[in-house]
Amino acid sequence: MKALQVERIIKNFGDKTAVNGLSFEVSQGEIYGLLGANGAGKTTTMRMILGLILPDEGDIRYAGKAYSNEQLSMLGYLPEERGMYPKIKVSDQIIYLAQLRGMSRKDADQNLKRWLDKFQVPEYYNKKVEELSKGNQQKIQFIAAVIHNPRVLILDEAFSGLDPVNVELLKSTVKELRDGGTSIVFSTHRMEHVEELCRNITIMHKSNPVLQGPIKEIKKKFPQERVVVASEGDISGLENVAGVVNVLRHEHGGYELKVDDPQAGQRILQHALAQGPIKRFEVLEPTLNEIFIKTVGENHE
Numbered sequence: 284m285k286a287l288q289v290e291r292i293i294k295n296f297g298d299k300t301a302v303n304g305l306s307f308e309v310s311q312g313e314i315y316g317l318l319g320a321n322g323a324g325k326t327t328t329m330r331m332i333l334g335l336i337l338p339d340e341g342d343i344r345y346a347g348k349a350y351s352n353e354q355l356s357m358l359g360y361l362p363e364e365r366g367m368y369p370k371i372k373v374s375d376q377i378i379y380l381a382q383l384r385g386m387s388r389k390d391a392d393q394n395l396k397r398w399l400d401k402f403q404v405p406e407y408y409n410k411k412v413e414e415l416s417k418g419n420q421q422k423i424q425f426i427a428a429v430i431h432n433p434r435v436l437i438l439d440e441a442f443s444g445l446d447p448v449n450v451e452l453l454k455s456t457v458k459e460l461r462d463g464g465t466s467i468v469f470s471t472h473r474m475e476h477v478e479e480l481c482r483n484i485t486i487m488h489k490s491n492p493v494l495q496g497p498i499k500e501i502k503k504k505f506p507q508e509r510v511v512v513a514s515e516g517d518i519s520g521l522e523n524v525a526g527v528v529n530v531l532r533h534e535h536g537g538y539e540l541k542v543d544d545p546q547a548g549q550r551i552l553q554h555a556l557a558q559g560p561i562k563r564f565e566v567l568e569p570t571l572n573e574i575f576i577k578t579v580g581e582n583h584e
């Protein structure tokens with residue numbers, strides 16, 4: 284039984300189609316990547332999953348069931364546009380939000396204290412939101428999304444505005460939630476975070492799903508265009524090897540080369556072997572960032 288099933292959903296706003304026939308499934312304890320350029324239809328999709336707007340066509344099921352009030356308490360949302368009340372105390376607003384999702388005041392209070400301790404900011408309990416830095420407000424908003432232990436959590440640009448230490452903290456928290464069985468729909472423009480956290484993804488482009496599946500499988504469909512080679516000998520002149528487009532990087536005797544021919548790797552290796560012992564040779568798989576740009580880059584306004 285999938286935790287979340289999105290089946291051929293369509294959403295129109297007047298004559299504008301925001302989401303056009305999107306389907307995907309998220310297992311229990313999976314982080315699923317929902318990607319796309321600005322305006323691709325991600326937020327509209329998330330709002331439909333949350334039950335804030337209804338699809339015109341298609342179906343969304345939660346552990347096999349249709350949306351109902353029961354689902355409301357199962358869903359958590361960290362929106363890209365942050366929306367905490369600046370003048371209200373952290374504890375007052377988080378406990379209120381948890382109660383709206385069916386939690387008792389006592390449980391919400393305990394959970395909040397646990398989360399504040401985990402993020403090493405217990406003193407925020409009595410602070411007003413406006414007294415916190417932007418990054419720390421972000422942590423509070425994250426707590427607001429998870430305070431009621433949702434089974435399905437939607438995270439939209441969860442790490443934006445955070446320093447590298449806090450990015451790592453939230454990233455490990457997201458992994459812990461996943462390991463605890465939470466199903467997470469993860470949307471971001473930071474492809475390196477997707478590579479680290481997600482197994483399966485959908486890339487949307489102009490309302491349509493254009494690339495879907497496990498990242499590993501998707502990568503196999505794209506050409507390997509980068510080769511790394513390092514030698515103990517002098518291997519200059521690599522840019523003249525057939526199939527080499529240019530040198531992307533050159534440091535400490537090693538080269539990263541852009542190639543446009545699958546055979547170029549072997550020629551690079553031969554060229555380098557002729558000069559001396561090889562220290563490193565690797566044909567790199569494409570990064571998700573390269574795949575994303577190739578997929579949505581063309582015709583993208």
Ligand SMILES: Nc1ncnc2c1ncn2[C@@H]1O[C@H](COP(=O)(O)OP(=O)(O)OP(=O)(O)O)[C@@H](O)[C@H]1O
Nearest residue numbers: 296299300301319320321322323324325326327328
């Ligand atoms: N309430 C609305 N009324 C009219 N058009 C809308 C509405 N909501 C979204 N749209 C349109 O639907 C399309 C998809 O928007 P959406 O916000 O879902 O994109 P997105 O992928 O979340 O973009 P971003 O990465 O910029 O957040 C856009 O063209 C947008 O202008």
